[in-house]
Amino acid sequence: xxxxxxxxxxxxxxxxxxxxxxxxxxxxxxxxxxxxxxxxxxxxxxxxxxxxxxxxxxxxxxxxxxxxxxxxxxxxxxxxxxxxxxxxxxxxxxxxxxxxxxxxxxxxxxxxxxxxxxxxxxxxxxxxxxxxxxxxxxxxxxxxxxxxxxxxxxxxx
Numbered sequence: 001x002x003x004x005x006x007x008x009x010x011x012x013x014x015x016x017x018x019x020x021x022x023x024x025x026x027x028x029x030x031x032x033x034x035x036x037x038x039x040x041x042x043x044x045x046x047x048x049x050x051x052x053x054x055x056x057x058x059x060x061x062x063x064x065x066x067x068x069x070x071x072x073x074x075x076x077x078x079x080x081x082x083x084x085x086x087x088x089x090x091x092x093x094x095x096x097x098x099x100x101x102x103x104x105x106x107x108x109x110x111x112x113x114x115x116x117x118x119x120x121x122x123x124x125x126x127x128x129x130x131x132x133x134x135x136x137x138x139x140x141x142x143x144x145x146x147x148x149x150x151x152x153x154x155x156x157x
Contacts (some may be wrong), residue, residue: 004087005073005080011087011094012069015147019101024110026055033116040120047119047126054133055109058101061144065097068151095149100143108136111147 069090074080079139082090115129 001079002081002083002087004082005086007084007087008069008073008082008090009075011091011098012066012073014091015062015069015094015101016059016066016099017062018098019105020059021060022102022105023056023059024081026058026105026112027052029106029109030055030112030116033113037116037120041120044119044123047123048116050126051112051115051119051129051133054130054137055105055112055139058097058105058108061140062097062101062146065094065144065147065151069094072151089153090151091121093153095147096143096150097140097147101140104136104140104143108133108140111136 029050034052037048038045052150070076072080072090073082111133115126115133118129119126
């Protein structure tokens with residue numbers, strides 16, 4: 001394995017790891033709040049479940065970028081010998097979703113917890129709570145787009 005191939009794989013691992021950690025923390029935070037609301041009123045379960053799930057998307061985005069890198073480095077068909085420059089390019093391409101995924105999932109969870117509190121008091125406002133949570137998602141989607149474009153540039157195809 002070349003240094004470039006290693007750097008590409010390291011970037012993939014960072015994308016999946018950091019975005020996944022953020023999502024695990026986020027879903028856990030929102031899950032605690034959702035469990036409390038559901039304990040008081042089980043009929044609100046479906047409304048709070050949506051709010052709990054949203055911070056989990058960043059982990060999916062990180063995993064998607066990791067799989068794209070795996071394809072780029074030929075993990076499933078015999079590893080390619082990437083140059084150091086190509087490996088650094090892949091590594092750098094993975095960083096937006098790695099770090100934005102980590103942080104946005106945690107901040108999205110904070111908004112989710114507040115939204116779950118809103119649903120506890122006013123269940124008819126669940127749509128507004130979801131919109132507020134999705135606004136944080138916008139930045140994760142932008143980071144996913146930047147990482148996707150970076151991974152897909154043909155310099156190391």
